[in-house]
Amino acid sequence: MSDSTILYSVDGPVARLTLNRPTRINALSLRMRDDLHEALSAFADDPTLRVAVISGAGERGFCAGADLIEFGTAPSQDVARRTRQRRDLWGLLAGLRKPLVAALHGYVIGAGVEIAGLSDIRIASEDAVFALPEVSIGMIPGAGGTQTFPRAVGLGPGLARLLAERPDRMSASEALSTGFVHRVVPRSELKRTSDEIAVQIANRDAPALKALKTAVLDGLDVPLDAGLNLERRLALTL
Amino acid sequence: MPFTRIRQEVAGPVAIVTLAGPDAGNLIDEVMAAELREALSELDDDPSVRAVVLTGNGPDFSCGTVLEDRPSGDLIASHAVASSIARVGKATVAALEGDALGQGLELALACDLRIAGATVRFCLTRPDSPGIPWDGGTQRLPRLIGRSRALEMALLARVLGAEEAAAIGLVAEVAEPGQALQRAIKAGEVIATHGPVAVRYLKEAVYKGADLALDQAMRLEVDLATLLHSTTDRAEGLSAFAEKRKPEFLGE
Numbered sequence: 001m002s003d004s005t006i007l008y009s010v011d012g013p014v015a016r017l018t019l020n021r022p023t024r025i026n027a028l029s030l031r032m033r034d035d036l037h038e039a040l041s042a043f044a045d046d047p048t049l050r051v052a053v054i055s056g057a058g059e060r061g062f063c064a065g066a067d068l069i070e071f072g073t074a075p076s077q078d079v080a081r082r083t084r085q086r087r088d089l090w091g092l093l094a095g096l097r098k099p100l101v102a103a104l105h106g107y108v109i110g111a112g113v114e115i116a117g118l119s120d121i122r123i124a125s126e127d128a129v130f131a132l133p134e135v136s137i138g139m140i141p142g143a144g145g146t147q148t149f150p151r152a153v154g155l156g157p158g159l160a161r162l163l164a165e166r167p168d169r170m171s172a173s174e175a176l177s178t179g180f181v182h183r184v185v186p187r188s189e190l191k192r193t194s195d196e197i198a199v200q201i202a203n204r205d206a207p208a209l210k211a212l213k214t215a216v217l218d219g220l221d222v223p224l225d226a227g228l229n230l231e232r233r234l235a236l237t238l
Numbered sequence: 239m240p241f242t243r244i245r246q247e248v249a250g251p252v253a254i255v256t257l258a259g260p261d262a263g264n265l266i267d268e269v270m271a272a273e274l275r276e277a278l279s280e281l282d283d284d285p286s287v288r289a290v291v292l293t294g295n296g297p298d299f300s301c302g303t304v305l306e307d308r309p310s311g312d313l314i315a316s317h318a319v320a321s322s323i324a325r326v327g328k329a330t331v332a333a334l335e336g337d338a339l340g341q342g343l344e345l346a347l348a349c350d351l352r353i354a355g356a357t358v359r360f361c362l363t364r365p366d367s368p369g370i371p372w373d374g375g376t377q378r379l380p381r382l383i384g385r386s387r388a389l390e391m392a393l394l395a396r397v398l399g400a401e402e403a404a405a406i407g408l409v410a411e412v413a414e415p416g417q418a419l420q421r422a423i424k425a426g427e428v429i430a431t432h433g434p435v436a437v438r439y440l441k442e443a444v445y446k447g448a449d450l451a452l453d454q455a456m457r458l459e460v461d462l463a464t465l466l467h468s469t470t471d472r473a474e475g476l477s478a479f480a481e482k483r484k485p486e487f488l489g490e
């Protein structure tokens with residue numbers, strides 16, 4: 001399993017997913033995308049699992065983005081679109097109703113920020129740097145970055161960062177002050193802190209966690225009165 | 239027809255539009271509004287322009303409209319500008335010094351980035367006004383700084399300084415007093431190095447997506463990202479990345 005691009009392990013109610021292409025700073029390849037889809041599905045479908053921690057292998061970073069060599073060779077637009085709709089990793093992540101904790105270190109670039117943006121709790125080590133540099137190479141983020149990032153940090157700071165130049169990276173402390181990450185810890189503490197938070201979450205009632213996440217996320221997508229109805233309905237299911 | 243209430247300079251890929259009214263405070267009258275709409279539309283159509291900086295002549299950006307409170311619908315239509323700024327498909331950067339009040343603030347809110355001198359003052363409403371903002375302020379301000387802070391600014395006619403505006407995400411950068419324009423041009427020059435089609439699609443994804451449920455917004459984003467596959471700019475961006483050189487985008 002060690003040559004797998006995603007390491008997946010289970011410890012009681014906690015699933016651990018590790019992006020595992022350390023020689024490429026865990027840049028997302030096509031295979032990694034499919035492996036991550038498989039691992040997330042396994043997590044989502046296993047009723048004994050309550051929370052997952054996602055992290056990146058190696059010293060250099062969580063994820064340096066999509067592997068542009070591979071993704072640059074995508075076939076026609078139609079095929080790219082159909083492939084995405086058939087096996088929608090990002091839709092799966094966005095629709096996950098179990099909590100996901102992201103442990104972020106080193107380079108968190110492009111798709112790395114997007115995975116983090118689709119997580120619920122983001123813990124960063126002090127050395128983490130964040131950037132969404134897509135427009136500097138004539139692209140835009142395609143895994144929710146234009147949506148999750150401004151929703152997390154606000155429209156103004158979100159746009160400022162999305163339009164900024166590539167070397168202009170966001171530090172861990174700025175990520176904390178803008179609200180993108182929830183806690184910053186020394187690198188040596190990153191694993192312990194994210195594990196502790198996962199265990200803290202796992203100790204809560206599982207149906208309540210699911211209802212909480214659903215109420216907050218789905219409620220934000222509808223008018224307030226519909227959100228209040230949703231909350232009431234969910235409260236009555238518990 | 240030469241402009242009389244604004245100045246327009248194109249310095250390479252960055253265009254600078256300067257509010258230059260006859261009175262102190264760059265009050266926005268019907269002529270200035272029409273000239274701004276015309277200039278912005280032309281700049282949007284000019285492929286050599288990659289970013290637009292909006293600034294004010296003199297010590298203040300703009301102290302607002304010349305109109306009395308509670309104008310008619312026709313007067314609002316002839317004096318409104320913000321939607322024309324928001325329609326621009328290039329990055330828009332407001333360079334703000336002194337006062338940005340009322341409609342002056344509303345113009346700044348319609349830009350993508352706001353860069354302010356340290357002595358700037360923002361205020362949306364006057365405490366004695368029987369009217370409400372009509373150039374987008376009640377909509378764009380809460381979307382930028384959240385409804386709690388926006389309601390406070392609106393209901394208390396609160397004046398905000400640069401540091402506070404930066405802390406709540408209203409301005410992207412605070413410059414030394416008098417240096418906002420230089421910093422805004424610098425930001426425009428950086429954005430001018432990006433893929434122009436990508437910048438236009440990025441803006442569409444962010445602004446339109448903000449009004450959609452997340453799943454619909456992500457669908458819009460990926461469709462725009464996939465459309466970009468058809469551009470030569472994207473191919474150039476990928477080659478430049480692989481060859482570790484700076485890309486040269488044509489905007490097509």
